[in-house]
Each structure stands twice: as C-alpha cells, then as structure tokens.
Amino acid sequence: MKARKVLGFLLLVGVVAAGGYTLLKPKQPPPILLTNAKAAPLEMGASQLAVFVSIENSGPSDTLLFASAPDAKSAAFSQTFGPLALPSGSTSALAADGVFLKLNDVRGPLDHGRTLPISLTFAKAGTLTTRARIVAFRNQGNAANYGLFGIGDICRVGDGEPAPHIELEASKIETGWTIDILSDDFEFTPELADGPHVPGTGHGHIYVNGLKLGRLYSASTSIGHLPVGQHEIRVTLSTNDHRAYVVGDSPVTASIQIHSD
Structure with a gap:
C-alpha cells in the first residue's frame, strides 16, 4: 500500500514538473x-x-x-x-x-x-x-515602362554591342529546385559588380512571382521548396552598375512556370 502511495506521489511530482517546464520553456522565435x-x-x-x-x-x-x-x-x-x-x-x-x-x-x-x-x-x-x-527621395527609372519589375532604370543596348538573350531551365531536386540560365552574348562578371558598365557583362536578378530572391553571379542557382501551387520563376539581366538590359524595346528577361506539390 505504501509503495502504491509513493508511486502515485512520484507520478504527481513528474506531471507538475513537466507542466512547470512547459510554462517556463522559452517561446521559439518565428522562422x-x-x-x-x-x-x-x-x-x-x-x-x-x-x-x-x-x-x-x-x-x-x-x-x-x-x-x-x-x-x-x-x-x-x-x-x-x-x-x-x-x-x-x-x-x-x-x-x-x-x-x-x-x-x-x-x-x-x-x-x-x-x-x-x-x-x-x-x-x-x-x-x-x-x-x-x-531615407532620401528615390528617383523612378523607366523599368516599369518595359514590363520590368520595380522602379529601376534601364540600359539600352547600343548598335554593334553584344545583345544578350537568355532562356531558363528548371529541375526539381531533393532540396527544392535548380534554375539554369542559358545565355547568349552575355558574361556573368561578379568581379565587376558595382563598377562601370561593360557591354555584354553583368549579373542577373531572380524572382518568384515578382518577389526578389536576389542577384545571380553565375549561370546556375538553386532555391528551396515552394508552397503548393503554380509559380513563375523569372530572371532578368542587369549591367554592372545595376541597370536592366533592354535590346530594342524588349527587356532581357526569361521566365519559366514550375509546379510545387
């Protein structure tokens, strides 16, 4: 009988202790x-x-x-x-x-x-x-006039200069997606970033449904898993001084639709 009482008391102490730990456990910050x-x-x-x-x-x-x-x-x-x-x-x-x-x-x-x-x-x-x-007043460029995202400026390719063109390929991998950029007349030049414009060189910007994921300094990148549904992955090319390339009246951009399940 005494053994049962001791066992019950120990169980009660365990429950109370567990409850106290739950109350005192710090709240996890949002991801x-x-x-x-x-x-x-x-x-x-x-x-x-x-x-x-x-x-x-x-x-x-x-x-x-x-x-x-x-x-x-x-x-x-x-x-x-x-x-x-x-x-x-x-x-x-x-x-x-x-x-x-x-x-x-x-x-x-x-x-x-x-x-x-x-x-x-x-x-x-x-x-x-x-x-x-x-912060200071922000000048609005002409990017939106050419169907590009945001309020940035453009760089129109001049006569005789390389006229970049890109296409995208997407592959599903265990950690999400790999995005490959197939380009003509363009070179990714991370060493020239923030420097003066050199025709046919620069970097890319990658977006998911218009939300910017960052800059691209190579022809391949990966992104994590996406919410269930259809999504547009878009890449645009920019000069070293951060203006969007435009050939004629067409921005140098490409998109691909991916389905996440």
Whole structure:
C-alpha cells in the first residue's frame, strides 16, 4: 500500500514538473526575420512612400499575404503576379527592382530618419512587425515602362554591342529546385559588380512571382521548396552598375512556370 502511495506521489511530482517546464520553456522565435527596412518617398513633396525590406526565412516555405502600416491611409504591394511565395531556407526582399510595399497618404512629416511601424502577415509565420526608416527621395527609372519589375532604370543596348538573350531551365531536386540560365552574348562578371558598365557583362536578378530572391553571379542557382501551387520563376539581366538590359524595346528577361506539390 505504501509503495502504491509513493508511486502515485512520484507520478504527481513528474506531471507538475513537466507542466512547470512547459510554462517556463522559452517561446521559439518565428522562422522569419524582417531586416533592413527602409522607406523612400516616390515623389518630391508627396506623402507616398515605397518600403523595401529583407525577409529572411530559415524555416519551411511560406507566403506573404498582406501588409499594414498604422501611419498610412493604405498599404498595398506595388504589383501582383501571383502569391508572394517564400522558398524554404531563403532570403527574399520587397525591393526597388521587384515587388515592394507602397504606402499612401502617410501622416506626419516625412523627415529623414523617422521610422514607421510596418506589419507583414504570412500564411504560416503570422504577423511580424518592424520599423522602416525614411531615407532620401528615390528617383523612378523607366523599368516599369518595359514590363520590368520595380522602379529601376534601364540600359539600352547600343548598335554593334553584344545583345544578350537568355532562356531558363528548371529541375526539381531533393532540396527544392535548380534554375539554369542559358545565355547568349552575355558574361556573368561578379568581379565587376558595382563598377562601370561593360557591354555584354553583368549579373542577373531572380524572382518568384515578382518577389526578389536576389542577384545571380553565375549561370546556375538553386532555391528551396515552394508552397503548393503554380509559380513563375523569372530572371532578368542587369549591367554592372545595376541597370536592366533592354535590346530594342524588349527587356532581357526569361521566365519559366514550375509546379510545387
């Protein structure tokens, strides 16, 4: 009888201890981290801002659903090309040369250095908040006039210069996807990045449904798993000084559709 009482007491102590451990166990941080958030006025004297932010995803694939900003009348993504999918184990960005967040009728002075609270809501990670620091006025280039993402500038290929052309191939692998860029009249030149323009050289930018994944300095790259569904992978070519290549009236870009299941 005594043995039963002792055993019951020990079981009770174990349950209480386990409950206490659960209560005291620190909450795990979300797998998504928002960093380097900036807000740039799009027009001099206007109350419209473009917000750029890096989205580091150390977890499984996710989808950016919507955004909000209490200091603005409205907040919306600049363009929509399908779900803003985040591959697993990746760093994406709301960027000037991709889909970005546009704030309209921001209240208060747009002083340099002021910070604005910004919330991004994800399908799995939930709502995360950061603060975007207002920086200098951002000139808008002609990229959008040629069907390119964002507000960057272009570099029109001159007569007699190499006229780059690219095509994409996608292969499914265990960790996600491999994307190969087949190019003509173009050389990837990481050693010249941020330097002056040299015709026929430069780097690429890769996007998933318009959300920028980063720069490409070689003809092959890999991305992680994507949410279930159809997605557009797009690559554009840029000069060393970060202008999008345009041949005639056509941007040097290629896309491929992949299905994730």
